[in-house]
Amino acid sequence: MAYRYLFGPVCSRRLGVSLGVDLVPLKTCTFNCVYCECGRTTSLTGERREYVPTGQVIAEIDGYLATIPDLDYVTFAGSGEPTLHSGIGEIISFIKDRYPRYRVAVLTNGALLGDPDVSTALMRADLVIPSLDAVSEEIFQEINRPCPGLTAGDVLEGLTTFAREFEGEIWLEVFIVPGQNDTEEEILRLRDAIAAIGPDRIQVNTLDRPGAEIWVRPASPLALERIAAVLCGDAEVIGAVCMDRALPPKTGEATDLLLATIRRRPCTIDDLVGTLGLRPAEISKYLRVLEAEGRIEQVKEKRGIFYRAV
Numbered sequence: 001m002a003y004r005y006l007f008g009p010v011c012s013r014r015l016g017v018s019l020g021v022d023l024v025p026l027k028t029c030t031f032n033c034v035y036c037e038c039g040r041t042t043s044l045t046g047e048r049r050e051y052v053p054t055g056q057v058i059a060e061i062d063g064y065l066a067t068i069p070d071l072d073y074v075t076f077a078g079s080g081e082p083t084l085h086s087g088i089g090e091i092i093s094f095i096k097d098r099y100p101r102y103r104v105a106v107l108t109n110g111a112l113l114g115d116p117d118v119s120t121a122l123m124r125a126d127l128v129i130p131s132l133d134a135v136s137e138e139i140f141q142e143i144n145r146p147c148p149g150l151t152a153g154d155v156l157e158g159l160t161t162f163a164r165e166f167e168g169e170i171w172l173e174v175f176i177v178p179g180q181n182d183t184e185e186e187i188l189r190l191r192d193a194i195a196a197i198g199p200d201r202i203q204v205n206t207l208d209r210p211g212a213e214i215w216v217r218p219a220s221p222l223a224l225e226r227i228a229a230v231l232c233g234d235a236e237v238i239g240a241v242c243m244d245r246a247l248p249p250k251t252g253e254a255t256d257l258l259l260a261t262i263r264r265r266p267c268t269i270d271d272l273v274g275t276l277g278l279r280p281a282e283i284s285k286y287l288r289v290l291e292a293e294g295r296i297e298q299v300k301e302k303r304g305i306f307y308r309a310v
């Protein structure tokens, strides 16, 4: 069966075997991070609504979990910010009521955690992985490029309040962009903010595959270790990007893999998600590259848009 809103399962370094749930169209987000592996945000918004039908997402999850798959997590992540979907609470509750054996994780940029509707919606998750890249307003604006009205102070306050109320685990992620948030002053501000939040784990991350802006470079392993030590004695360096970083292929390998698959038979994005275990957002990005290079073309068929080798 082809799924529209599920992807994977992928084998993630952090989450084990994880089934992805993607609740927003590519690329809908409250942020437009310079390092985003899904490319630039095309729909920069803070508006919560039912971006995809809640009932259809639940039906897909129900159909999948009814087969009792061996999973470590059902993870909300994908083409943007999952908490923008107004039905996320209902979907999490469905999983916990019907399939309590499965743990639920939510990957979020944390921008909306100060909204009581969002924090209530996430209360039944087992794990929330928010990101916090900057405390200073200027650096927050430079790295995360939020939708109008979001400030670093509001985001931090929302995250701190949520952490006090949430009974599950919080793993906080800090993404280091050299030249932006790696100054001593900003790292010390982040350290103090993290102390107030009190997450269960802290993970320090940097660019692992192409980001939205070509000038973004990864921090060195040594720099990451140094920053992790300042942030907290227990901080881990994970060195891969936001959302689910399970997927090992680098750009070249991924495009080769996609091309080899498409050469065998034309595929839709859904086919490729099922075959390769990559996220829809990543597949779209690589397909755009191959198309721009004239190596594949689109063909519109009844079942959707197919990609075939030229």
Ligand code: SF4
Binding pocket: 029, 030, 031, 032, 033, 035, 036, 037, 038, 041, 079, 080, 081, 108, 109, 242, 243
């Ligand atoms: S990295 Fe995450 S928060 Fe930032 S733009 Fe991409 S999806 Fe949104």
